[in-house]
């Protein structure tokens with residue numbers, strides 16, 4: 001190569017080098033951060049392997065790219081008519097053509113080995129220590145810790161970012177759109193198996209730092225696993241278009257030390273047992289009004305208003321449903337109205353809270369029905385449908 | 386040679402025409418109109434994504450935009466544009482007087498405008514336009530779809546009909562109407578790639594039609610093809626869709642390969658390197674495209690054996706694709722190159738398409754794809770192959786043949802400006818999207834976490850630049866037709882070869898009424 005070509009070659013290479021420099025600095029972080037340009041190796045062995053594979057392939061592509069584009073730009077700059085270049089008259093060469101069929105083939109085989117190895121590792125479900133059922137709903141996730149004794153712990157995980165942030169009325173918090181009311185909690189150094197499914201449409205459960213992405217398909221259960229090696233908070237979100245709020249169903253995973261996890265789980269179980277014991281308790285109207293108001297303010301107020309005056313949802317004050325047949329009202333709370341903003345709360349609220357909030361709606365805002373819905377009524381309604 | 390023009394004038398000329406040039410022209414203008422419409426949708430998407438938060442549209446409408454952008458670009462802009470090119474050029478390249486089935490040709494075009502009118506009108510209907518993505522996965526597109534999905538299904542049927550008729554016509558023309566002496570292995574590459582594309586279309590459009598029919602049954606007649614509750618399977622939908630969808634991407638890209646294989650030799654003043662291997666590579670790509678579909682579905686939970694099969698098969702596609710790129714570059718090698726606008730767009734094509742090819746190889750690796758899948762990395766990848774592939778090559782084709790079509794020369798500096806602005810705009814739009822995907826941003830979201838802000842802003846600015854460069858394109862083309870410098874040279878370009886350059890300029894209404902002799 002004469003000097004001009006060498007200069008061109010260097011020139012062509014410089015953006016590539018710059019880019020790779022940036023890539024490698026971006027790679028160090030576990031949590032996604034501003035200007036991040038590259039995959040993160042995350043906190044699992046598989047994630048690190050995937051990252052390595054990704055880097056190997058990038059480098060192979062860079063080398064091929066430098067050769068191919070180098071040849072192209074060399075030609076573009078030297079074989080010009082304006083520089084007096086005369087066209088050569090070759091138009092085939094069996095040897096060359098065989099070479100550039102065989103060489104890429106060999107390169108691909110070289111890539112296939114580590115790819116196969118990593119893939120088999122991803123599919124190795126041996127020795128998983130904990131099973132969690134992940135269910136996608138429009139538009140939230142439900143996590144259920146599967147317990148050998150049948151004492152499953154289950155809860156929903158909803159987006160916590162408020163509408164005012166989304167609509168730019170308030171400033172956006174640090175974890176805008178990637179914060180939830182209840183995160184998934186995992187013990188560190190534990191091989192967790194995720195059973196992934198969905199309740200309505202297809203979703204996809206993706207946490208880059210755990211190197212997990214699996215489609216949640218209604219009616220089928222997929223499995224995948226991850227073994228986080230470092231404590232911390234890892235964030236992700238639904239990856240498969242699932243309707244209106246597809247962009248608003250984040251995933252937050254807290255990886256904690258084993259003992260912290262144990263006490264968290266125990267706390268959850270105590271709470272679940274408490275709800276169970278409340279199931280056949282008969283509440284007074286006053287008790288239901290107090291409990292119901294709390295639930296109402298957490299789950300319903302955004303659409304039905306502080307004074308039951310309505311908004312996105314219909315008015316509760318004077319509503320024919322809230323002042324009508326009890327089971328019609330329970331049906332509304334449990335099943336919602338498909339296709340409207342009134343979602344089915346049946347799976348999200350436990351029967352105790354549901355009974356309380358419905359009783360509240362029947363007796364607040366001037367509705368004064370005087371009747372009480374008990375948890376067992378909600379339970380019986382659900383059993384009967 | 387028949388020197389007479391169209392039989393009727395005015396509007397009826399266009400409605401009743403069976404002339405391949407008229408029909409080609411209508412296809413080209415129609416596809417450009419769709420390109421502008423699909424582009425407008427893209428601008429709305431990028432405007433919303435300029436900043437985090439919701440500023441311009443609601444999520445529901447955003448989903449309609451992503452869906453309509455994809456559908457309109459793939460089925461309304463790219464595919465018809467290449468059919469238009471085929472109509473104009475195939476008869477002139479093989480020395481045929483017209484397409485073999487001219488009346489069907491008319492019909493296959495005139496199906497399209499009402500179809501897209503119907504599709505666009507769903508935007509104004511209750512419930513809104515289709516909002517389930519251009520890949521319309523069930524059950525989002527069945528049980529959970531807006532009512533307009535039925536119009537969408539009808540539209541897909543009509544588009545399929547039009548494509549199948551177009552393909553039959555192309556096959557019939559190429560097989561039967563070649564001039565004496567024009568053997569298969571003498572056909573211009575553009576004709577070859579279209580012949581193979583036409584077979585692909587005939588093979589997969591019925592699959593798509595079957596798929597949307599199953600949807601129709603699920604929605605209106607109580608079947609459960611795609612609902613597990615009734616014994617069906619949502620994943621079946623994806624298998625069938627991608628059995629159509631993967632060949633579809635080659636349907637889009639193969640004619641583009643053909644175009645640049647015509648243009649690069651012209652401006653390198655050197656014959657296409659490795660013509661035979663080009664033909665074989667095209668055929669192998671077409672064959673392979675039938676056995677790789679599930680690489681779009683690595684995360685649906687396939688058994689590991691399936692993953693491995695689809696991974697290896699997909700990697701293989703890199704081989705014939707590489708052959709093509711090497712051939713183009715070797716065609717330039719030791720040529721005597723000039724860089725008029727068509728050549729710039731062709732070189733831009735080779736460069737950008739190859740980058741898309743690299744990311745394609747990365748995506749083919751199943752374990753890594755678990756991280757890339759459904760992220761902006763994929764969006765970047767397929768815009769590098771689709772936009773750089775189809776739109777750049779289409780622009781190249783228009784500049785290349787426009788003088789032949791209308792006997793006027795376009796403005797070269799404006800053409801070059803169009804190229805450079807699109808090139809910069811395109812890369813500014815889509816290169817940062819690789820980073821966004823790698824950093825964890827999923828596709829098809831109207832709003833995003835704060836760490837994705839900077840590259841999204843960059844990408845939006847690029848999109849506005851890229852979008853506005855197309856106005857320059859339109860202006861240049863219209864200006865050429867209205868007030869371009871007249872030219873009557875048969876060979877517009879010094880190095881051009883092929884029968885289309887032996888007819889007068891502008892090409893008369895009827896060419897090759899008596900077949901030429903090909904030596």
Ligand SMILES: [Cu+2]
Nearest residue numbers: 238240242246
């Ligand atoms: Cu989603």
Ligand SMILES: [Cu+2]
Nearest residue numbers: 630631678681
């Ligand atoms: Cu594909």
